[in-house]
Amino acid sequence: MSTTTQYNVIVVGGGLVGSLCALFMAKRGYQVSLYEYREDPRATEFARGRSINLALSNRARRALQEVGIEERILKCGIAMKGRYIHNINGKNKSILYDPRTRQCIYSVSRNYLNQELLQEVERHLNVRTYFNHKLINVDVDQGRLVFLQTKNNTTIETYGDLLIGADGAFSTVRRALQQTPLFNFSQTYIDHGYIEMNINSQSGRAMVPNHLHIWPRGEFMMIALPNLDYSWTVTLFMPFERFKELNSPDKVLDFFKKFFPDSVELLGKRQLVEDFANTKPSPLVSIKCGSYHVGENILIIGDAAHAMVPFYGQGMNAGFEDCLLLDSILEDCNDNFPVALKLFTESRREDAHAICDLAMYNYMEMRDLVTRPSYLIRKKFDDFLFWLLPTTWIPLYNSVTFSEMNYQRCISNRKWQDKV
Ligand SMILES: Cc1cc2nc3c(=O)[nH]c(=O)nc-3n(C[C@H](O)[C@H](O)[C@H](O)COP(=O)(O)OP(=O)(O)OC[C@H]3O[C@@H](n4cnc5c(N)ncnc54)[C@H](O)[C@@H]3O)c2cc1C
Ligand SMILES: *[C@@H]1O[C@H](CO)[C@@H](O)[C@H](O)[C@H]1NC(C)=O
Ligand SMILES: *[C@@H]1O[C@H](CO)[C@@H](O)[C@H](O)[C@H]1NC(C)=O
Numbered sequence: 529m530s531t532t533t534q535y536n537v538i539v540v541g542g543g544l545v546g547s548l549c550a551l552f553m554a555k556r557g558y559q560v561s562l563y564e565y566r567e568d569p570r571a572t573e574f575a576r577g578r579s580i581n582l583a584l585s586n587r588a589r590r591a592l593q594e595v596g597i598e599e600r601i602l603k604c605g606i607a608m609k610g611r612y613i614h615n616i617n618g619k620n621k622s623i624l625y626d627p628r629t630r631q632c633i634y635s636v637s638r639n640y641l642n643q644e645l646l647q648e649v650e651r652h653l654n655v656r657t658y659f660n661h662k663l664i665n666v667d668v669d670q671g672r673l674v675f676l677q678t679k680n681n682t683t684i685e686t687y688g689d690l691l692i693g694a695d696g697a698f699s700t701v702r703r704a705l706q707q708t709p710l711f712n713f714s715q716t717y718i719d720h721g722y723i724e725m726n727i728n729s730q731s732g733r734a735m736v737p738n739h740l741h742i743w744p745r746g747e748f749m750m751i752a753l754p755n756l757d758y759s760w761t762v763t764l765f766m767p768f769e770r771f772k773e774l775n776s777p778d779k780v781l782d783f784f785k786k787f788f789p790d791s792v793e794l795l796g797k798r799q800l801v802e803d804f805a806n807t808k809p810s811p812l813v814s815i816k817c818g819s820y821h822v823g824e825n826i827l828i829i830g831d832a833a834h835a836m837v838p839f840y841g842q843g844m845n846a847g848f849e850d851c852l853l854l855d856s857i858l859e860d861c862n863d864n865f866p867v868a869l870k871l872f873t874e875s876r877r878e879d880a881h882a883i884c885d886l887a888m889y890n891y892m893e894m895r896d897l898v899t900r901p902s903y904l905i906r907k908k909f910d911d912f913l914f915w916l917l918p919t920t921w922i923p924l925y926n927s928v929t930f931s932e933m934n935y936q937r938c939i940s941n942r943k944w945q946d947k948v
């Protein structure tokens with residue numbers, strides 16, 4: 529029997545990153561407890577209809593491969609080989625991500641992915657999962673966590689040899705780190721919020737398949753990602769101010785007819801009006817931390833450590849890469865937690881900051897630049913050199929999305945290309 533079984537590891541948050549991390553830790557042979565605020569998603573009979581999806585690319589695939597479920601996940605994903613641009617003049621255009629080797633990103637259902645990860649986690653006998661448990665207090669000095677059991681309003685205290693916070697952008701674990709001395713931290717809300725809509729599986733068949741659809745409109749932008757049943761998840765990103773102006777059914781319809789005319793029939797007028805009446809736009813936050821650990825045994829990963837705006841489709845990818853990195857560091861330092869956590873912060877910080885910056889940059893590129901001739905010329909030029917020099921001239925998007933190059937190097941690589 530492996531000696532590592534004596535270690536107790538607590539993972540807070542059973543979202544995408546927390547459940548994958550628990551899986552990695554279980555495979556290392558630790559005793560793992562996974563605590564999640566929400567109900568077990570496999571138990572809830574959530575109203576059928578809407579599915580929310582996200583784009584999975586190379587970094588997430590690598591991590592899924594490591595735990596042996598890449599194929600199963602990809603089978604339920606939809607390959608997207610490029611962007612499909614809907615211009616306001618009605619002209620559409622497909623721009624492949626990778627004309628040279630035709631690599632794709634994959635649209636997968638968030639719920640499906642989360643449930644598969646949890647399913648896989650629970651196949652390990654050395655894991656216990658606790659749903660309806662909300663972390664309410666972290667005692668950094670004692671290494672103690674207090675959870676509220678939301679079903680009966682009682683609290684429990686737990687201790688572990690290693691405590692991993694994967695509790696998302698508004699992390700409770702991170703809040704405890706923020707209260708320690710010398711902790712650098714920054715948080716930025718952008719002026720844009722988003723709402724999610726849906727093109728149903730009947731209308732969805734009219735959409736050109738296997739693309740990430742984009743309606744770039746300068747100040748705002750709409751995108752659509754495909755689902756297995758031919759429906760599409762549509763997300764509109766727009767300044768909160770403009771959302772506020774669309775305060776009547778007529779204003780909503782006029783707005784869509786003016787800016788997204790080809791989407792009105794697809795989304796359905798009634799549904800559109802209903803969506804705007806019933807949903808408040810959600811905020812988007814970008815978070816950077818100077819350190820991801822505190823003391824000898826508390827660590828944050830995923831959005832808790834580096835939430836980013838979603839415009840590079842890298843949030844989950846980066847979070848999954850955290851799990852891969854943590855696992856390999858633990859392997860290298862023989863499960864010495866204090867050493868591992870220091871190494872994790874040191875080797876991850878600059879890269880995490882880099883992808884947060886890239887995501888913010890892409891916020892501009894996606895809603896604006898992709899429609900400009902200069903962008904298309906640069907892309908053609910990049911693609912041509914990439915074809916000519918596949919190992920030396922890797923365009924920025926490709927290095928971020930289809931390679932395992934450090935995010936930092938992706939940026940320095942691009943700066944070098946800009947000079948050339
Ligand atoms: C609109 C949008 C589109 C996106 N698209 C993409 C994309 O295409 N590709 C991509 O890679 N990324 C994308 N992302 C980013 C991605 O969603 C996140 O990076 C990813 O979900 C982070 O996972 P996580 O597990 O760290 O955090 P979360 O998914 O937020 O999960 C955190 C979990 O912790 C639980 N929790 C929170 N607080 C507590 C507590 N106190 N106690 C116990 N449990 C708690 C929550 O219930 C939740 O289950 C997108 C994000 C947004 C907003
Ligand atoms: C509260 O619920 C948990 C399960 O969520 C259970 O283990 C515990 O015994 C319950 N406590 C009381 C006082 O009912
Ligand atoms: C839960 O317990 C706390 C303190 O024990 C109490 O203040 C609160 O009102 C309770 N909430 C519910 C929903 O029972």
Ligand SMILES: *[C@@H]1O[C@H](CO)[C@@H](O)[C@H](O)[C@H]1NC(C)=O
Nearest residue numbers: 709710711712713817818819
């Ligand atoms: C905090 O950030 C500043 C600016 O980047 C840096 O100079 C400083 O060393 C950081 N402090 C710590 C404790 O990391």
Ligand SMILES: *[C@@H]1O[C@H](CO)[C@@H](O)[C@H](O)[C@H]1NC(C)=O
Nearest residue numbers: 614618619620734735736790
């Ligand atoms: C562009 O795409 C939309 C939606 O798929 C479609 O309705 C429209 O006819 C297309 N326009 C052209 C010119 O192909």
